[in-house]
Amino acid sequence: MQDITRRRLLWSLPFATAAVAGGGFLAMLSGIRKGNFDPKEINTPILNKPIPAFSLSAQPPSTGFNQQELQQQTEPVLINFFASWCIPCLTEMSMLQQLSSHISIWGIAYKDKQNSVSGFLKRNGNPYQRIGQDNNGNVGIEWGVSGVPESFLVMPGGIIKWHYPKPLTVNSTQTLLSLLK
Structure with missing residues (x-):
């Protein structure tokens, strides 16, 4: 049975x-x-919410940063997750260079080696005012990153206002700049 x-x-x-x-x-x-x-569509559960708690070690040629430093900014900051091994990150660098004259850009090197990131920035230019190292990807998880490159617009006080989960384009850059007006 x-x-x-x-x-x-x-x-x-x-x-x-x-x-x-x-x-x-x-x-x-x-x-x-x-x-x-x-x-x-990629679900962004932290959109219009405060940034998560984090602390990043330094990525030469810059210093690391943390949640408090980002929250204390009086102007919007674009947070860009990138990696030296990421081909779309390379294609996005020229767009980030152009944007850097309009907004402060802070980079987060995602699951990458310090020497590789430093070489990548020397070869392709450095649009970042600050760069932190997310060696194990935990900060990316807290931010809801699904891959690199990804960019987040953080307003003064630490609220995430905009998220773009792909390499920045002319259209996405125009959208971002319209949010800054």
């Missing part, structure tokens, strides 16, 4: 899995039809 119950359970498992997957697919299609589901 126990063998029959186990066999029925094993036979029903693929059907149950298909039913759950089908239900999720139907919910997604319903959301698309209603206009409240964007498959390209």
Whole structure:
């Protein structure tokens, strides 16, 4: 008798899995039809909230920084998570160089080696006023980073006002600059 119950359970498992997957697919299609589901959207749970607590060690040629220093800024600051091993980060550098004349940019070297980051900045320019090292990626996790590059606009007092989870473009830069006016 126990063998029959186990066999029925094993036979029903693929059907149950298909039913759950089908239900999720139907919910997604319903959301698309209603206009409240964007498959390209990345959820940013910290948008319009205070920055998380963090402290970053120095990344030469700069000093590290922490939550309190960022909160004490009287002007908006663009926080940019980047890495020397990241090809999109390289393509974004020219945009960051242009932006650096309009806003203070603080970089966070994400899961990278100090020497690699220093070489990357020497070769490609350094748009950052301050740079901190996030060796293990914990700060990125707290900020909700899903990959690099990602940029966050932090307003005076430490509220995250804008998030861009891709390399900065002309359009995203225009959006950012409009928020500064």
